[in-house]
Amino acid sequence: MMDEKAIIAQRIALELQDGDLVNLGIGIPTIVADYLDPAKHVVFQSENGIIGLGPLAEGPSDLVNAGGVGATIVEGGAFFDSAMSFSIIRGGHVDVTVLGALEVDSEGSLASWIIPGKKVPGMGGAMDLVVGAKKVIVAMTHTNKGIPKILSRCRLPLTAYREVNLIVTEMAVIEVHPDGLHLTEVHPDYTVEQVVQATEAPLHVDRVVPMKGVAC
Amino acid sequence: MMDEKAIIAQRIALELQDGDLVNLGIGIPTIVADYLDPAKHVVFQSENGIIGLGPLAEGPSDLVNAGGVGATIVEGGAFFDSAMSFSIIRGGHVDVTVLGALEVDSEGSLASWIIPGKKVPGMGGAMDLVVGAKKVIVAMTHTNKGIPKILSRCRLPLTAYREVNLIVTEMAVIEVHPDGLHLTEVHPDYTVEQVVQATEAPLHVDRVVPMKGVAC
Amino acid sequence: MKGFIDKSRFQSMLHDGMTVMIGGFLANGSPERLITAVLETPVKDLTVICNDGGFEDRGAGRLIVAGRVKKLIASHIGTNPTAGRLMQEGKMEIVLVPQGTLAERIRARGAGLGGILTPTGMNTIVAEGKTVLPVNGKDYLLEEPLGADLALIGGAIADRYGNLAYRGTMRNFNPLIAMASSIAVADPVETVAVLDPERIVTPYPLVDYVLKEENGQ
Amino acid sequence: MKGFIDKSRFQSMLHDGMTVMIGGFLANGSPERLITAVLETPVKDLTVICNDGGFEDRGAGRLIVAGRVKKLIASHIGTNPTAGRLMQEGKMEIVLVPQGTLAERIRARGAGLGGILTPTGMNTIVAEGKTVLPVNGKDYLLEEPLGADLALIGGAIADRYGNLAYRGTMRNFNPLIAMASSIAVADPVETVAVLDPERIVTPYPLVDYVLKEENGQ
Numbered sequence: 001m002m003d004e005k006a007i008i009a010q011r012i013a014l015e016l017q018d019g020d021l022v023n024l025g026i027g028i029p030t031i032v033a034d035y036l037d038p039a040k041h042v043v044f045q046s047e048n049g050i051i052g053l054g055p056l057a058e059g060p061s062d063l064v065n066a067g068g069v070g071a072t073i074v075e076g077g078a079f080f081d082s083a084m085s086f087s088i089i090r091g092g093h094v095d096v097t098v099l100g101a102l103e104v105d106s107e108g109s110l111a112s113w114i115i116p117g118k119k120v121p122g123m124g125g126a127m128d129l130v131v132g133a134k135k136v137i138v139a140m141t142h143t144n145k146g147i148p149k150i151l152s153r154c155r156l157p158l159t160a161y162r163e164v165n166l167i168v169t170e171m172a173v174i175e176v177h178p179d180g181l182h183l184t185e186v187h188p189d190y191t192v193e194q195v196v197q198a199t200e201a202p203l204h205v206d207r208v209v210p211m212k213g214v215a216c
Numbered sequence: 217m218m219d220e221k222a223i224i225a226q227r228i229a230l231e232l233q234d235g236d237l238v239n240l241g242i243g244i245p246t247i248v249a250d251y252l253d254p255a256k257h258v259v260f261q262s263e264n265g266i267i268g269l270g271p272l273a274e275g276p277s278d279l280v281n282a283g284g285v286g287a288t289i290v291e292g293g294a295f296f297d298s299a300m301s302f303s304i305i306r307g308g309h310v311d312v313t314v315l316g317a318l319e320v321d322s323e324g325s326l327a328s329w330i331i332p333g334k335k336v337p338g339m340g341g342a343m344d345l346v347v348g349a350k351k352v353i354v355a356m357t358h359t360n361k362g363i364p365k366i367l368s369r370c371r372l373p374l375t376a377y378r379e380v381n382l383i384v385t386e387m388a389v390i391e392v393h394p395d396g397l398h399l400t401e402v403h404p405d406y407t408v409e410q411v412v413q414a415t416e417a418p419l420h421v422d423r424v425v426p427m428k429g430v431a432c
Numbered sequence: 433m434k435g436f437i438d439k440s441r442f443q444s445m446l447h448d449g450m451t452v453m454i455g456g457f458l459a460n461g462s463p464e465r466l467i468t469a470v471l472e473t474p475v476k477d478l479t480v481i482c483n484d485g486g487f488e489d490r491g492a493g494r495l496i497v498a499g500r501v502k503k504l505i506a507s508h509i510g511t512n513p514t515a516g517r518l519m520q521e522g523k524m525e526i527v528l529v530p531q532g533t534l535a536e537r538i539r540a541r542g543a544g545l546g547g548i549l550t551p552t553g554m555n556t557i558v559a560e561g562k563t564v565l566p567v568n569g570k571d572y573l574l575e576e577p578l579g580a581d582l583a584l585i586g587g588a589i590a591d592r593y594g595n596l597a598y599r600g601t602m603r604n605f606n607p608l609i610a611m612a613s614s615i616a617v618a619d620p621v622e623t624v625a626v627l628d629p630e631r632i633v634t635p636y637p638l639v640d641y642v643l644k645e646e647n648g649q
Numbered sequence: 650m651k652g653f654i655d656k657s658r659f660q661s662m663l664h665d666g667m668t669v670m671i672g673g674f675l676a677n678g679s680p681e682r683l684i685t686a687v688l689e690t691p692v693k694d695l696t697v698i699c700n701d702g703g704f705e706d707r708g709a710g711r712l713i714v715a716g717r718v719k720k721l722i723a724s725h726i727g728t729n730p731t732a733g734r735l736m737q738e739g740k741m742e743i744v745l746v747p748q749g750t751l752a753e754r755i756r757a758r759g760a761g762l763g764g765i766l767t768p769t770g771m772n773t774i775v776a777e778g779k780t781v782l783p784v785n786g787k788d789y790l791l792e793e794p795l796g797a798d799l800a801l802i803g804g805a806i807a808d809r810y811g812n813l814a815y816r817g818t819m820r821n822f823n824p825l826i827a828m829a830s831s832i833a834v835a836d837p838v839e840t841v842a843v844l845d846p847e848r849i850v851t852p853y854p855l856v857d858y859v860l861k862e863e864n865g866q
Contacts, residue, residue: 048818049820050818051637052629062818068674076595077629078635081752081823083755086543086752090545091542091611092544093637093638114745119733120733120736124727131768157773259854265603278602282457291810294852295601295603296852298457298534299608302536303759303760303761304854304855306551306552307828309854336526338484338506339530341532343533343553344532347761376556377554377555546784546785547782549763549765550761563782567793598847
C-alpha cells in the first residue's frame with residue numbers, strides 16, 4: 001500500500017497539464033514531480049531563480065532547489081534573480097503552485113507559516129505564490145493525528161485570504177468554490193462519512209467519485 | 217575660434233571626474249565625450265541600455281546610442297533592458313547627467329520637453345535623468361537669438377523642479393545654490409556685464425574667473 | 433510557448449481597438465516583420481504602447497503614419513513628424529510618459545504589482561491628476577501598471593523552446609512587454625538551437641508565439 | 650568599481666550597528682569569505698537583511714549563531730534553529746517579509762522608487778500597520794524601500810573591471826542588494842578577464858569593491 005505522501009503526490013500529478021509552468025513547495029509537493037506522466041511536458045519553476053528545474057543532483061552543487069538541495073536544470077531552462085522570479089510568480093505567469101499547509105478553510109484561505117509563540121519558520125515565498133499562481137493546490141495530510149486541518153475558518157495567522165482552489169489529502173480531493181468546499185473524490189480506503197468526520201468545515205458531497213489514478 | 221557648441225562641450229568635459237558614470241543627452245551633450253582628457257576613465261551610460269557606450273559606428277548597427285545612431289561598446293561594457301537602465305538612473309547610480317534645456321531658472325528647475333501648442337517632442341528619459349543623477353549639468357546656448365533662457369522662473373512646463381546643479385553656456389558657467397544662481401566663470405569673449413544682460417535671472421557675481429580650459 | 437507560427441496565424445490574432453505593446457527604441461529592436469504583418473491587415477483604432485514614435489518608415493512609426501493608431505502611449509515622438517501632426521489635428525491621442533516611468537509601469541503589470549512610487553515627474557504636469565504619497569519625508573507619484581492585449585517583441589535571439597535573449601541595445605523594452613501582455617509574440621532576428629541558461633532574458637513560458645523565419649513560412 | 654581589496658581593507662569598513670545586506674538563498678550564493686571576515690572582527694549589533702536565516706554553519710546563519718545580529722529582516726528562518734531560539738528569548742529581533750516583497754523592496758531602493766504596491770500579504774498580519782491602496786478595484790499593500798550601508802555579494806563571476814555575472818541559482822538576491830547599498834562588496838567564486846556584455850548582470854559602476862582571490866591577498 002502506498003503511503004499518505006505518495007497518494008497525495010500521485011493524485012496531484014494528474015492535475016498538471018501539458019505546457020504548465022509549475023512551482024512545487026517543500027515536502028509532499030516536491031515528490032509530485034516523481035509521479036508525472038512522462039508524456040506531459042510540464043516545466044518547473046523554483047523561486048530561487050530557475051525555470052526548468054530538473055532532478056536532484058548528487059554531491060555539492062552551485063545549483064539548488066528552493067529547499068537548498070543540489071539540483072539540475074533541464075535543457076531549455078533559464079536562471080534569473082529573485083526579483084524576476086517573483087515577477088513571474090506574482091505576475092500570474094505560474095499556472096499551478098502546489099504547497100503544504102497547517103490549515104485550510106471553507107473560503108479557501110490557508111495558514112502555513114507561523115504557530116504564534118511556538119514555531120515561526122516564516123512565509124518564504126508562499127504568500128507570493130498563493131496570491132500569484134493561477135491555480136493553488138494544497139497538498140497535506142487530512143488531519144494532524146486526527147485533529148482536523150480543514151476548518152470553517154483558519155485559526156492560525158493566514159498565509160493568504162481566499163486563494164486556494166484545490167485541496168488534496170490522502171483521504172480526499174476537495175474543490176474550493178464560492179459556496180464552500182465540495183468533496184469530489186474519496187480514496188477507496190475511506191468512506192465519504194469518514195472524510196466528513198475528519199473535516200471540520202462543511203462539505204458539499206453531492207458528486208463524489210473514487211480518487212482518480214488510484215489502482216484499486 | 218571655436219563655435220558655441222564646442223566651447224560648451226569642452227568646458228563641461230572638465231567637470232567629469234575619473235571613475236564617473238555619465239549620461240550625455242542628445243545634441244551638445246553628446247560631443248562632450250570628444251573633449252574628454254584621455255587620462256580620465258569616464259564611463260558612459262546610455263538610457264537605451266548600455267554602460268560603456270563607445271564611439272559612433274559606421275553603417276547599420278544592432279547597437280545604437282540614445283539618439284538612435286549606430287554606436288559601439290567599449291571593453292568592460294554591459295547591455296541591459298530599459299527597466300534596469302532607469303533603475304541605474306533613478307536610483308542615483310549615475311554620477312553626472314548632461315542635457316540640453318529650453319529654459320533654466322533661479323531655483324534650478326528646467327524646461328526641455330514641450331512648447332505647448334507648438335512643439336511636443338516628449339520628455340524621453342530626461343525627467344528621470346535629472347531627478348536621479350547625482351549632478352545635473354545643463355548644456356545650452358546662453359540665449360535663444362538674444363532672448364534669455366536663464367530665467368527667474370521657467371515659463372514652459374517643467375522637466376523637473378530644483379534639480380539642476382550647473383549651467384554651462386558659450387558665455388558663462390553658472391552654479392545653482394539655495395540662494396540662487398552664482399556666476400562663476402565668464403568666457404574671455406564676453407564681460408560679466410554682457411552675461412548679466414543676457415540673463416533674466418539675478419546672478420551673484422562676487423567670485424567670477426575666466427572660463428576654465430579656454431585657450432586665450 | 434505555444435509554438436512557432438506563420439504570419440497569417442499572427443494576423444488572425446489582431447482586432448480593431450486592441451492594445452498593442454511594441455518593443456524597440458527609435459526602431460532599434462523593433463519587430464519589423466510583425467509590424468509589416470499588421471499593416472497587411474485592415475486592423476485599426478489601435479492603442480500602441482511603445483518607447484517612442486519611431487520613424488515614419490521604421491518601427492512603430494509605420495503604424496502611426498498608416499493611420500492605424502488611435503492612441504499612442506510613449507515617452508518621445510520627436511523623430512516622427514507625422515505623430516506630432518496627427519496629435520495637433522486631433523486625429524491621434526498621445527499620452528507622454530517619462531521613459532523610466534513607462535518602463536516601471538510595464539514592469540509592474542508583468543510583475544503583478546498594483547503600481548510603483550516614483551519621484552520622476554513630481555511638480556510637473558506629469559503629476560496632474562495623480563496621487564502623491566510621502567514616504568520617509570519625500571513625495572512620490574503613484575504610477576499605475578500598464579498592460580496590453582498583445583506584445584510584439586523584436587531584437588530577439590530565439591531558441592527552439594522559444595526562450596529569448598536579445599542582441600546589443602535591442603533588448604530595451606522587449607523583455608518588459610513580453611511579461612505585461614495577454615499574448616506575447618516574438619519576431620526574432622536570429623534563431624539558435626538552445627540558448628545558454630545564463631544568457632536567457634525571457635524564459636519560454638513567458639512567450640506565447642515565435643514568428644517563423646522567412647524561409648520557414 | 651573602486652578596486653580589488655584584501656580582507657583587512659574590507660574589515661575596516663565594518664562598524665557596530667550597521668545594516669548589512671547579504672546575498673544567498675539557503676547559503677547558495679552566500680559570500681562565505683566575507684562572512685568569515687566579519688566574524689574575525691568584534692563587530693556587533695548588526696541589522697542583517699537576507700533572504701533567510703541560512704544554516705548554523707553556512708551563510709548569514711553564522712553571524713546569527715555568533716550573536717552579531719541585533720535584527721534580522723528575512724523571509725524564512727526555519728533552517729536555523731538558533732535564529733528561532735534567539736527570537737523567542739528576545740535576544741534578536743526578527744522581521745519576516747514575504748520573499749517576493751523582500752526582493753521588490755530591495756529593488757525599489759536600488760531603483761530610486763519610493764515603494765511598490767503588492768497584493769502579497771493582504772488580509773494577513775503582514776498588512777498590519779501598513780497603508781492599503783486600491784488600484785483599479787483591487788487592494789494592494791504599500792511596501793517601502795529597503796536599503797543598507799553595506800552589501801555582501803556572493804555567487805559572482807567577476808571580471809577585471811569588477812563586472813559581475815552569477816553562477817546558476819547563486820544569482821538570487823545578489824544583484825538586487827548590489828544596487829541597494831551604500832557600499833557593495835563582491836566575494837566572487839570565479840574571476841575571468843572580461844565578461845561578455847550580454848552576460849553581465851551587475852555592471853561594474855554598481856560595484857564598489859571586489860575581494861581578491863585567496864592567492865591574491
